[in-house]
Amino acid sequence: MAKIPVQFTLNGAEKAEFxxxxxxxLHALRDKIGDTSPKGGCHQGTCGACSVIIDGELRLSCxxxxxxxxxxxxxxxxxxxxxxxxxxxxxxxxxxxxTQCGFCTPGMIMAAKVLLDHTPxxxxxxxxxxxxxxxxxxxxxxxxxxxxLTAARSNSxxxx
Amino acid sequence: xxLALQTFSTVKDANAxxxxxxxxxxxxxxxxxxxxxxGDVSVSSLIRSTEPALSAxxxxxxxxxxxxxxxxxxxxxxxxxxxxxxxxxxxxxxxIRNMATVGGNLFAPAPYGDFTVALLALDAIVSxxxxxxxxxxxxxxxxxxxxxxxxxxxxxxxxxxxxxxxxRVKPKGVSVLSIAAVLEQAPxxxxxxxxxxxxxxxxxxxxxxxxxxxxxxxxxxxxxxxPALAVASDGTSPVTDPIASAWYRNEVLPVHLxxxxxx
Ligand SMILES: Cc1cc2nc3c(=O)[nH]c(=O)nc-3n(C[C@H](O)[C@H](O)[C@H](O)COP(=O)(O)OP(=O)(O)OC[C@H]3O[C@@H](n4cnc5c(N)ncnc54)[C@H](O)[C@@H]3O)c2cc1C
Ligand code: FES
Ligand code: FES
Numbered sequence: 001m002a003k004i005p006v007q008f009t010l011n012g013a014e015k016a017e018f019x020x021x022x023x024x025x026l027h028a029l030r031d032k033i034g035d036t037s038p039k040g041g042c043h044q045g046t047c048g049a050c051s052v053i054i055d056g057e058l059r060l061s062c063x064x065x066x067x068x069x070x071x072x073x074x075x076x077x078x079x080x081x082x083x084x085x086x087x088x089x090x091x092x093x094x095x096x097x098x099t100q101c102g103f104c105t106p107g108m109i110m111a112a113k114v115l116l117d118h119t120p121x122x123x124x125x126x127x128x129x130x131x132x133x134x135x136x137x138x139x140x141x142x143x144x145x146x147x148x149l150t151a152a153r154s155n156s157x158x159x160x
Numbered sequence: 161x162x163l164a165l166q167t168f169s170t171v172k173d174a175n176a177x178x179x180x181x182x183x184x185x186x187x188x189x190x191x192x193x194x195x196x197x198x199g200d201v202s203v204s205s206l207i208r209s210t211e212p213a214l215s216a217x218x219x220x221x222x223x224x225x226x227x228x229x230x231x232x233x234x235x236x237x238x239x240x241x242x243x244x245x246x247x248x249x250x251x252x253x254x255x256i257r258n259m260a261t262v263g264g265n266l267f268a269p270a271p272y273g274d275f276t277v278a279l280l281a282l283d284a285i286v287s288x289x290x291x292x293x294x295x296x297x298x299x300x301x302x303x304x305x306x307x308x309x310x311x312x313x314x315x316x317x318x319x320x321x322x323x324x325x326x327x328r329v330k331p332k333g334v335s336v337l338s339i340a341a342v343l344e345q346a347p348x349x350x351x352x353x354x355x356x357x358x359x360x361x362x363x364x365x366x367x368x369x370x371x372x373x374x375x376x377x378x379x380x381x382x383x384x385x386x387p388a389l390a391v392a393s394d395g396t397s398p399v400t401d402p403i404a405s406a407w408y409r410n411e412v413l414p415v416h417l418x419x420x421x422x423x
Contacts, residue, residue: 021165022164022196022206024197043194043197044194051255057233058254060190060256063197065186068165129254
């Protein structure tokens, strides 16, 4: 089958690829473009490990066809650190021991980032709700919730 | 097998393309792409339409029309659709709600279809290019529908929409069951009209007709609703799945219906 072109920005950089029609965004990002930060856990929409931000909204890249993202702005966890300095969420995840095997972490961070972008000072319930589509088999969730709350506090301190 | 996507700017052209064998419409893809990832080879070509009307919400007075491509997140966040927010938020987690469309929810098999339960209680009208159908008729024959649903329309209920979803995992979890009710009460407090819709109590959302009838002329008190609860499970054939058995769903239905009616 003829390949089709797709073009979008990934973490601010223009990307263009030829893909097979019907390729998922997860597959395109990991195996074509080489951004392996979104993880393929279930390919069914249930684990959230493949979460990315498309035009400001949290989406599951395993259920999104890459060609529907033409012209979109896509953010993944690999785009968060700036010049070797970790994003406050990444820092907080490390400090709070909110990442163990690390498989869920990029998805958790994407979900948390969308939350903090819209709600800079979330309640605990809002954090739980925001992470409710993401499964973690290691941490028991509590360190992750604490990390997100800590990142929110450090953001507001930096802004003050 | 490779899956190909064809995009059309009009519903008309997309409907024409859907006549070919092996094609399926692509809404948000949360069920159809998931199916492909799981190895469903019955679909070889996905069709979608980007016609703007599919993404429009019009609210004029109490009359609402929602384009089929609108997502649960868009509905949950719409200032004029507060009555539906609870039902829209009942679907999946945040990422699913950013993707899951109204159109796709109409076709979602149990244990899914929570938003459709609300639409059924609202007696919504389902529109395709071929015309309009009451949602109950539409749902009864949905497997033989090959036309793109363009929008759903309904009147916002004066006394609000009651909605409840029971799930084991909070805040997000698949339904044990969901219930939506639109009630009207006479000045003396007796029920003058009742529309009650149930999710997971059959392979698709259904109306609780016996309970609706038993509520008429009754007050919303424990005694008043007792006859309705006694017949709540009439005509149900719930699914048995890893969330709950059919037996369990039937057992707990009257309890949750009672809570919704007394709330
Ligand atoms: C992890 C997970 C959790 C979920 N949780 C819930 C939940 O709690 N509650 C719930 O109700 N659902 C849930 N779902 C199911 C699903 O996400 C929703 O039912 C959703 O609304 C389906 O819409 P979609 O646009 O993604 O459908 P799609 O996958 O795009 O389509 C589903 C079917 O509908 C058809 N279709 C879609 N749009 C149209 C249209 N406009 N005209 C004609 N046919 C159309 C498609 O051809 C396909 O056959 C969940 C799914 C996942 C993966
Ligand atoms: S891989 Fe996408 S949700 Fe699990
Ligand atoms: S850290 Fe291992 S799954 Fe979350």
